[in-house]
Amino acid sequence: MKNLNLCTTVLVSGLVFLSAGADWPQWRGPHRDGISQETGLLKKWPESGPKLLWQQKGIGTGYSTPAIAEGRIFLVSNKGLDNEFVQALKVEDGIQIWSTKIGKVGNPDQNPNYPAARSTPTVDGNMVYALGSDGDLACFDVATGKNHWHKNLRTDFGGTPGAWAYAESPLVDGEAVVVTPGGKEATLVALNKKNGDVLWKSQVPEGDAAGYASIIIVNAAGVKQYVQFLAKGLVGIDAKTGKFLWRYDHTAQNSMANIASPVEKDGIIYTCTHYTGGGAVKLSKEGDGVKPEEIYFNRKLPTAIGGAVVVDGYLYGTSRELTLCSNFKTGENKWTKERAVAPASILYADGMLYLHGENAGDVALVEASPDGYKQVSHFTPPNVPTDRGGKEKAAWQYPAIANGRLYISDWDTLWCFDIKAP
Numbered sequence: 001m002k003n004l005n006l007c008t009t010v011l012v013s014g015l016v017f018l019s020a021g022a023d024w025p026q027w028r029g030p031h032r033d034g035i036s037q038e039t040g041l042l043k044k045w046p047e048s049g050p051k052l053l054w055q056q057k058g059i060g061t062g063y064s065t066p067a068i069a070e071g072r073i074f075l076v077s078n079k080g081l082d083n084e085f086v087q088a089l090k091v092e093d094g095i096q097i098w099s100t101k102i103g104k105v106g107n108p109d110q111n112p113n114y115p116a117a118r119s120t121p122t123v124d125g126n127m128v129y130a131l132g133s134d135g136d137l138a139c140f141d142v143a144t145g146k147n148h149w150h151k152n153l154r155t156d157f158g159g160t161p162g163a164w165a166y167a168e169s170p171l172v173d174g175e176a177v178v179v180t181p182g183g184k185e186a187t188l189v190a191l192n193k194k195n196g197d198v199l200w201k202s203q204v205p206e207g208d209a210a211g212y213a214s215i216i217i218v219n220a221a222g223v224k225q226y227v228q229f230l231a232k233g234l235v236g237i238d239a240k241t242g243k244f245l246w247r248y249d250h251t252a253q254n255s256m257a258n259i260a261s262p263v264e265k266d267g268i269i270y271t272c273t274h275y276t277g278g279g280a281v282k283l284s285k286e287g288d289g290v291k292p293e294e295i296y297f298n299r300k301l302p303t304a305i306g307g308a309v310v311v312d313g314y315l316y317g318t319s320r321e322l323t324l325c326s327n328f329k330t331g332e333n334k335w336t337k338e339r340a341v342a343p344a345s346i347l348y349a350d351g352m353l354y355l356h357g358e359n360a361g362d363v364a365l366v367e368a369s370p371d372g373y374k375q376v377s378h379f380t381p382p383n384v385p386t387d388r389g390g391k392e393k394a395a396w397q398y399p400a401i402a403n404g405r406l407y408i409s410d411w412d413t414l415w416c417f418d419i420k421a422p
Contacts, residue, residue: 021403025069025123027169027214028261028398029347034309036349036401042419043352045365049379050406050417056094060085061389061412062117063167068402069123070142072097075409076130078117081105086121086130086140091405094414098145103152106134106165114393118167118212122177124193129177133165137179139193149196153210157201158185160209162231164257167212171226173239175199180228182210188228188237200242208232211258220267220283221290227269229258234271236283236290245290250297251279259305263315265328268295270315272303280331296331300324305396306345306358311368316353318342323355325370337373340364345398352376354399354406360384361395361410385411 021038028034042050060077062084067074073089087099108115121130126142135153140146153159153166159181171178176190176199184207190199208230215228217239224239233249248271252258255273263270269292272278278301281292302308302317302324309316315328323340326333341364344355353366361384367374388394388411397409404420 023069023123024400024402025067026172027065027067027120027122028307029400032171032214032216032261033263034307034347035311036347038401038404039350040421041350041352041404042421043376045377045379047379049363049377049381050419052382053405053416053418054093055382055413055415056089057383057413059089059094059096059412059414060087060117063396064117064409065120065398066400066407066409066414067121067123067128068400068407070126072142073407073414074121074123074128075414076102076117076119076121076132078105081108081115084117084132084134084136086128086138086145088128088142088145089414091416094416100140100145100147102130102132102138103134103136106132106161107163110164114164116389118165120169122170122172124172127193129170129172129193131166131168131170131179133167135159135161135166135181137170137177139177139196151191151196153179153181157181157189158183160207162209162211162257164212166210167259168210169214171215171217173217178215178226180210180215180230182230183207187230188215188226188242190242202237202242202244204230204235204244204247206232208235213258213261216262216264218264218267218269218283221285223290225290227262227264229260229262229271231258234262234269234281236292246283246292248281248292248294250294251276260307263308263310265310268329270308270328272301272308272317274303274305274320277301278303280328295329298331298333300333300336301326301331304343304358306343306356306398309346309348309353311348314368314370316348316368317346318344318355323366323373325373334370335372340373340375341378345396347399347401349401354401356395356397356399356408358394358396363399363408381408381410381415383413385413
C-alpha cells in the first residue's frame with residue numbers, strides 16, 4: 001500500500017506538472033516577452049478551432065489585449081469618445097463584474113482616424129493599473145474597481161503623445177509604476193504604485209514624443225534599465241535613478257509610428273518598424289555609461305506591429321506579407337513564408353506559435369521550428385466583427401493565454417477557447 005501511495009503521488013505530481021497553468025497579468029505576458037510558460041496544451045486543433053467556452057459581445061470597442069489574473073479578465077475599452085473605462089470580467093463566462101471610467105478617448109481628430117482605447121491593464125496583487133488613450137493613468141482595486149489614485153500624463157507631466165494618442169501599457173516593477181509621458185519635462189516617469197507620488201522623472205535629451213510601444217526591463221552592461229521605443233528611437237534609462245543612458249535611432253528613421261515593443265535576450269535588443277526595417281543592438285559597458293552597438297539591420301525581418309518572440313535563439317514574427325524566422329544573434333533569415341497568417345500578432349507557448357491575423361481576425365497554430373514554416377491548425381473565430389469602426393481598421397489585438405485558455409479579442413468581442421490537452 002505504501003508503494004502504491006508513492007506511485008499515485010508521483011503520477012499525480014506529474015499530471016500537475018504537465019498541465020501547469022499560469023496567469024497573463026500584463027502586456028505580452030508575465031515577462032513582457034510574449035512567452036507563456038504553460039505546458040500540456042493542444043498541439044493541433046479541430047478544423048473549426050479549439051473548443052469555444054464562451055463569447056461575449058458588447059464589451060466595448062478598442063484595441064486592448066486582455067490581462068488575466070486573480071480569477072478575472074481586465075480590459076480597457078471605450079463606448080463613444082467620452083467614455084473610456086477599465087473593466088473586470090469573469091473568467092467563467094466573460095460577464096462583467098465591474099466597470100470604472102478612466103477618462104475620454106485621446107486625440108479624436110487623429111489622421112488616419114483610429115480613436116479608441118489602446119492600453120492593456122497591468123495587474124499587481126490586489127491592484128490593477130491602466131493608462132487611458134488621453135493620458136489618464138490610474139490605480140484600481142481588483143475586487144471592486146475603486147479608483148485609488150489618478151494622474152494625467154499631459155497635465156501632470158507636460159506629456160507629448162504621438163498623433164494616435166497614448167497606447168502604452170504600464171510597467172509595474174517592485175514599488176514603482178513606470179510610464180512614458182513623452183516630451184522634455186518627463187519623457188519617462190516612475191511613480192509610487194501605492195499613491196502615485198513621483199519617484200523620478202527622466203528627461204531624454206531630445207525630448208522625444210511618446211511612441212506606441214511599452215517599456216521592458218533589461219539587465220545588461222551591469223545596469224538594470226528600462227528600455228523604451230520612443231517616437232525618434234530606442235532609449236535606455238537607469239531603472240533606479242531615471243538617468244538617461246543611451247539611444248539607438250536606426251529602426252525609427254522615416255517611421256511615422258513606432259509600435260512593436262522591444263524584444264531582448266542576453267543583452268541584445270531588437271526593434272522594428274514597417275517603414276524602416278528590423279535591427280538589433282548589443283549593450284556593453286563603456287566607462288561609467290552604456291554603449292549600444294548595432295549588430296545587424298535588415299528590411300526583411302519581422303516588422304509587423306504584432307511584435308516578435310525569441311525562442312531557443314530564433315526570432316519569430318511577421319511582416320505585411322510574410323511570416324519569418326531568423327537567427328536572433330546574427331539576423332540571418334532561416335525561412336520566410338508567403339500567404340500565411342500575416343501580418344499578425346504573436347505569442348509562444350509549449351512549443352507552438354499562436355498568430356492572430358490582422359486582416360481577417362483568423363488564428364493559426366504553428367510549430368516554433370527553425371527548419372521551416374509548419375502550420376498545423378487554422379480557424380476563424382465565430383461572428384468576427386465586420387465593422388471595426390471603419391474598413392481600414394484591423395484586428396490589432398494580441399492573443400493571450402492563461403490557465404489552459406486562449407483569449408482572442410477583436411473590437412467589442414472577446415472569445416475564450418479551451419486549449420488544454422486531454
